[in-house]
Amino acid sequence: MKNQMNDEKNGTSAIWTNPKKFGIALGLCCFILAVLALVASNINTEVKRENTTAVTTTDKNVEVKVTDIPDTRNDMTIAVPATEVTTKNQSAVNAEDETAAQAADAPPESYMLPMGTDIGNDYSMGVPVYNEVMADWRTHDGVDFNGAYGDTVKAIADGTVKDVYEDELWGTVVVVNHGGGVEASYCGLQKESVLKKGEIVEKGDRIGVIGEIPIENDAEFPHLHLEIRVDGETADPLQVMGYYE
DSSP, X not given: OHHHHHHHHHHHHHHHHOHHHHHHHHHHHHHHHHHHHHHHHHHHHHHHHHHHHHHHHHHHTOOOOOSXXXXXXXXXXXXXXXXXXXXXXXXXXXXXXXXXXXXXXXXXXXXXXSSOSOBSSOOOTTOOEEETTTTEEEOOOSEEEEOOTTOEEEOSXXXXXXXXXXXXXXXXXXXXXXXXXXXXXXXEEOGGGSOOTTOEEOTTXXXXXXXXXXXXXXXXXXXXXXXXXXXXXXXXXXXXXXXXX
């Protein structure tokens, strides 16, 4: 037994004292370490790949299965890509804008007189007529509605206030776009009473109140001078509003 132990001890010592055996043992250790390092590297690569897939999936908002677990969800619950939702929503908004634009460009469905039925001067159809106040001959491109200072002037139809300005001849003027190429100029209002540019009005809404018309200097007969243009051309206000029907 003692001899056997000495032999084993001598054999182990021989590895460290024999260069050839030492080299073989060292090479074997290096090989084992290289194999272990390669295995560890492959494991890290797989982990990084799974993490990258998860991050990419989150950024793109697309669902991707990264496991072998069956997907038992109903098809109706699958998320729709954000780009598709955005496209549908944008189409709906564009359709609403187009419908609103068409409605704004449509002519009024109905009209009402801006004041009572007491008409002073009618539309002259482009023919010069004698103006007693001005004591001369001239065309009358609108209709005069007689009233009193402070009487309310109403919108003849739905529309948008296109402009508000001061005119040396017609005083304070409010221009309303009533749609369909129809624009009405309400002339001779009190400056402090009128609406603002850009305001939306409905038929019958207050435009302002009667003031003065400098060109006519008609202090004894205050009135509203109403002009209507269709596609930029002067037209008979009463005919446009269907008053003669």
